[in-house]
Amino acid sequence: MTARSERLLAAAVMVGWAVAYGAAVLLGRETRVGGSEFSLAWPAAAVSTVWLLSTRGIPLRVVALAVLVTVNGLINPFSDGSVLTGLLFGGVNALHAATAVAVLAAFGWRTPRPPDQLRDIGALATAALSAALVGSVVGGALTELRLGGSFVDGMVLIGARNAVSTFVGVVTLLAIPRLHRSGGPASSVERVGLVVAASATSVGVMALPMPVLFLLVPLTVAVAMRCGPSIVSVLAGAQGLLVVFVTVRGGGQFAEIDDIQVRVLVAQVLIVVLVLVGLVLALGERDRARALRRSQAAEARLVDLALHDQLTGLPNRTLVGDRIEAGLAEARRSGLRMAILYIDLDRFKQINDTRGHDGGDRVLRLFADRLSGLARAHDTVARLGGDEFVMVCPAVADIDHARSIASRVVHRMDEPFDVDGEPLMVTASVGVTLADGRDGSVRDVLRRADAALYAAKDHGRSRYEVFDAAEQGSAAAV
Structure with missing residues (x-):
């Protein structure tokens, strides 16, 4: 004017x-x-x-x-x-x-x-x-x-x-x-x-x-x-x-x-x-x-703090436990099984040692964002702590469906991350288990997925392993 x-x-x-x-x-x-x-x-x-x-x-x-x-x-x-x-x-x-x-x-x-x-x-x-x-x-x-x-x-x-x-x-x-x-x-x-x-x-x-x-x-x-x-x-x-x-x-x-x-x-x-x-x-x-x-806003904020990881904003162990519990109940009703993917960054300690904890935190946030981008609308991606993540995938038709999800995760994580303008290779290992709601508690399901994850680590990392409940305790290498 x-x-x-x-x-x-x-x-x-x-x-x-x-x-x-x-x-x-x-x-x-x-x-x-x-x-x-x-x-x-x-x-x-x-x-x-x-x-x-x-x-x-x-x-x-x-x-x-x-x-x-x-x-x-x-x-x-x-x-x-x-x-x-x-x-x-x-x-x-x-x-x-x-x-x-x-x-x-x-x-x-x-x-x-x-x-x-x-x-x-x-x-x-x-x-x-x-x-x-x-x-x-x-x-x-x-x-x-x-x-x-x-x-x-x-x-x-x-x-x-x-x-x-x-x-x-x-x-x-x-x-x-x-x-x-x-x-x-x-x-x-x-x-x-x-x-x-x-x-x-x-x-x-x-x-x-x-x-x-x-x-x-x-x-x-x-x-x-x-x-x-x-x-x-x-x-x-x-x-x-x-x-x-x-x-x-x-x-x-x-x-x-x-x-x-x-x-x-x-x-x-x-x-x-x-x-x-x-x-x-x-x-x-x-x-x-x-x-x-x-x-009410303060209460909601406290609830959010209690149920979400503060670094990545993803659901934490408490919330994902509730989601798994709800998924198990739904699996019992619907007859469709639920896939649990236990995901761990390979050699993350080296990243922390070379880039410091701030650099490591940036990598974790980038990893969480990429992992969330792979999830379906009704899936849940959570951070359990450190470099351990979980993806909960309800309504999985069969083991092949679970394998395809795990394969996408592994191959997507093989692509380099842009960290501070520099490409950084960060791979991931994945343990997979299926649950039908009648084969154990939340703790049992996570334990099986964790066992499959360690099998993937033992077999060379940057891969997935499936824990098949029918095999009663063995992890099938893929």
Whole structure:
């Protein structure tokens, strides 16, 4: 991307945030009552905070704050206010956003991201309260000096509404980009169903005159536990908009409270509670699920370590014993015999002596890879230790089939290995036995294959010998 393209992109992003902030200001101004200049809810506090948090670098942040103040001044006349008053309170909003971002930075929160841990909720709450406190002092002073109102009343109203609006709004806005990967265990259909049910219940609760506010809690809990933190955050934010605007217009569950400011404050407290309950439960459930996955992964890793050779990655003596046991049982059922190939590298000690143990380990890995390439899909290749390997071949038709497998192994190992760019001749001797599941245990089968291997060694190496159970203890040279 060229420098000009980057500047155009930055300008487009700035304009987008300015439009979003302006829309939030107009939305907040809709919560004024009785001709008052004060809005009872202020989503612009959240938008300005996320805007500034998303802007990288001090120069661009200064520009963003200047644009924010200007937009506030230009919009104010459209809602029966003056430009100067809009600019002054735009400065309050800018101070609010700057304070919130500074507090978040102190917690190590330098880029826009949804809360990922329980302590992140505390960081957001601290930032919202700190920014609201700073903004309320300046806003209270402007209330008295510019609007002729009470400093204390202005401070309390601005502080309370900005703290709630910032916390709920920032949580909601930061969650929106993560909706596509919310992380909950529910399926897409279940998520849609829960969100629709929760949304419909919210509308119904605010429309009914009966005290049924408690119905919001179980659905919020269900969404939190099944859909993850992002979805429950956005849902709670949407519920907040609904509850506040219905309450401002005298409807909903808080209609019997005479004081409109108290009524809206109680409604906002409800939303904060829903956000906290939903977010804490969702993060806790996700952390529990993560811990369970880590535990399962660690357990699987331990099992893998216990059953596999760490040098070659092949099954070890324990696992191949289980495979042979299963193969013997299958042989008894099917009537097909199983071939066991006991394989040993010839003169491997000389390789270790001349190339060192690291070179020997490389040869063992290359040997294991080549041997695995000769195995069928249902065969098992294992390393017993040192330079000893076993190939378990179930469903072998007869002795000739077993011979052909052993012959392929011997001839394939006669080909040189490329070790550190140099060809190295490494041959192998193989002992073969057949088992039908009724002629001994795993130990007996391995003992017979080992006996055939030693016969191959005695007859000159780089060959195979077959131990035929019918010959009762002799190894047939091939």
